[in-house]
Amino acid sequence: MKKIGLCGLPNAGKSTLLKLLTTKEVEIANYPFTTKKPNIAIALVISEKLLDLYKITCTKELTPAFLEFVDIPGLIKGSHMGLGLGNEFLSYLRSCDVILEVVRNFKNEEVLHMEGDINPERDILIIEEEIIEADKRIIEENLQNIQKKAKDKEKAELLLKLKNEIKPFQRFPELNDALKEYNLLITKDWYLIINGEEIDIKKFQNLCFKRIYQMDFKFELEIEEDESLKKEFKSQKSIFLNQFRKDINFIEFYTFTKEITQSWFLENGSNILEAARKIHSDFEKKFKSAEVINIDKFLQIKDWTEAKNKGEIMIVGKDYIVKEGDIIKINI
Ligand SMILES: Nc1nc2c(ncn2[C@@H]2O[C@H](COP(=O)(O)OP(=O)(O)OP(=O)(O)O)[C@@H](O)[C@H]2O)c(=O)[nH]1
Ligand SMILES: [Mg+2]
Numbered sequence: 316m317k318k319i320g321l322c323g324l325p326n327a328g329k330s331t332l333l334k335l336l337t338t339k340e341v342e343i344a345n346y347p348f349t350t351k352k353p354n355i356a357i358a359l360v361i362s363e364k365l366l367d368l369y370k371i372t373c374t375k376e377l378t379p380a381f382l383e384f385v386d387i388p389g390l391i392k393g394s395h396m397g398l399g400l401g402n403e404f405l406s407y408l409r410s411c412d413v414i415l416e417v418v419r420n421f422k423n424e425e426v427l428h429m430e431g432d433i434n435p436e437r438d439i440l441i442i443e444e445e446i447i448e449a450d451k452r453i454i455e456e457n458l459q460n461i462q463k464k465a466k467d468k469e470k471a472e473l474l475l476k477l478k479n480e481i482k483p484f485q486r487f488p489e490l491n492d493a494l495k496e497y498n499l500l501i502t503k504d505w506y507l508i509i510n511g512e513e514i515d516i517k518k519f520q521n522l523c524f525k526r527i528y529q530m531d532f533k534f535e536l537e538i539e540e541d542e543s544l545k546k547e548f549k550s551q552k553s554i555f556l557n558q559f560r561k562d563i564n565f566i567e568f569y570t571f572t573k574e575i576t577q578s579w580f581l582e583n584g585s586n587i588l589e590a591a592r593k594i595h596s597d598f599e600k601k602f603k604s605a606e607v608i609n610i611d612k613f614l615q616i617k618d619w620t621e622a623k624n625k626g627e628i629m630i631v632g633k634d635y636i637v638k639e640g641d642i643i644k645i646n647i
Contacts, residue, residue, distance in 0.1 A: 317563060317582075318355075318383050320411030324438050325389030326426050327419040328510040330354070331532040333386040335539065335552055345426040347389060353407040354386040360556045364610050364640065365578040368569055371617050376575040380567060382560060385411055391429060394445045405449050409498035413563050414505045416442060416524070421511030421531065435509060436518065443483045443522075446500045453497055454478050470494065477501070484523040506562065508555075526562045528555055566639040569610060570594060587635045591645050601647035605631050610640040619644075 321329040325347030334341050337356035342349050361379045369377050388404045408414065418435045419428065430437065458474045461467035473493055480487075481501065491502040507524040509516070516527045530551050538544045539552070560567070565580040568590060579593050587605050591598040607629045608622055616622045637643070 316383050317412040317565075318385055318410065319413045319415055319563070320385045320387055320408045321417055322387060322408055322414050322442065323389060323417035324391065324419070324441065325349075325429060327389065327417045327438070328421070328532045329386050329389070329417045331536065332417060332508070332510070333384055335532055335536050336382075336384060336556065341386060345423075347391075347427060347429060350386055350388045352388070356384055356386070357381045358384055358556055360560055360578075360580075361553065362557055362567060362578060364567070364614075365569065365576070367614055368571065368610060368642070369576045371614070372571045372576045374571060374574055374576045378575060378577045380560075380578040380580045382556065382580070384415075387411075390442060390445050392441055392445070394449070402449075405445075405500075406498075408500060412503065414500065414503050415559075416505060416507045418442075418507065418509055419511060420509050420514055421533070435514065439507070439519070439522070440483070447481060447483055450499050450501050451478075451481055453499060454481065457497055484521075486523045504563065506559070526558075528559070530555055566637065568637055568639075568641045568643055570643055581637055583639075585637055586633065587631060587637055587643070587645075588633050590637050590643055594643075594645065598645045598647060602633055603646045605635065605646060606644040607631050607635070607641050609638070610642055613642050 321332060323329050326345065330341045330343045330350050333339060333354060333356055334343060336358040339354070339356035341354055359379045359381050365379055385407065387407045390404055394405060416439070418438050420433060420435050422433055454474050454477050458471060458478060462471050470493070473490055477487060477490065485501065486505060487502045488504055494502055505524050506526055506528070507519060508528045508530060510530065510532050512531070513529050516529070519527055535550065535552055538548055538550055560580055564583045566583050568579050568581060570577050570579070579590070581590055581593065588599050588602060591602050608627055612627055613622060616625065616627065622628050
């Protein structure tokens with residue numbers, strides 16, 4: 316499962332976002348460095364399609380797919396040199412697969428901003444400089460270590476390429492697999508979420524973010540906790556989660572038995588054995604074949620046996636690549 320790391324300056328709203336998405340009780344306060352250790356929590360992602368399927372299956376249980384978020388202590392200017400426990404905080408970020416940067420755009424005199432005023436553009440630049448400096452150091456250290464070793468020639472060439480090309484807002488996701496052991500931040504996929512008032516995001520679009528989202532975390536939390544607000548305003552949380560899972564390259568597939576209806580996430584391009592492993596480790600080992608139907612088709616027919624009789628259920632082997640919206644039954 317991909318771990319999604321929340322990165323940002325202190326008081327940007329990272330822990331508030333974690334609480335909103337995962338309902339985990341986290342420490343949220345108006346002073347910097349409230350969060351001192353990484354905090355992992357699971358966000359359930361309920362899609363419209365899953366709910367449509369559940370209306371037909373009417374099972375006792377409904378279990379949605381989930382995403383794993385990690386709340387990380389705030390970075391500050393100089394984090395890469397160890398200021399504010401910077402190196403330790405950066406190492407938490409390195410262990411994540413995807414980065415969601417949180418930037419503050421809400422005014423509140425009671426919530427201190429380390430730089431004195433609200434300026435998302437400047438804050439993004441501060442974080443970026445820390446990331447670049449921290450990765451530069453790792454690249455240089457490792458380059459010195461491996462340059463002399465013949466067996467690491469290829470890796471040394473890649474590190475040298477990075478050393479020459481590294482600059483703010485440049486990302487190298489194509490090198491992530493080859494250089495995995497170094498846990499570089501600039502080879503990961505980065506996303507940006509602006510917390511607070513909506514702003515024109517044009518000026519952020521040519522940076523390094525695969526997508527930019529906007530949400531007022533505190534307001535969304537208030538909606539979650541108040542039934543009358545819930546009726547008045549559409550919650551952005553579910554819209555964000557469903558969009559974000561697509562953006563990080565997950566597809567959604569479904570399973571159901573007599574007892575339970577479930578949705579699952581799988582990396583796009585995965586085969587059905589990987590889906591089987593998610594459902595149950597035994598299913599992968601004992602896999603014989605699988606029955607598959609697209610959810611839209613199933614929602615029309617509404618019955619597995621009838622879908623079978625109509626010839627709408629495919630029987631597939633272990634090389635089948637799972638598609639968005641597949642309902643899967645594994646035969647073992
Ligand atoms: N007005 C307003 N306040 C917010 C919003 N989001 C967070 N806050 C407040 O800002 C303060 C800091 O929020 P946290 O979620 O603790 O921030 P953080 O990024 O986790 O901070 P550190 O753990 O110190 O790095 C809290 O007092 C929140 O209630 C928002 O959208 N609007
Ligand atoms: Mg926090």
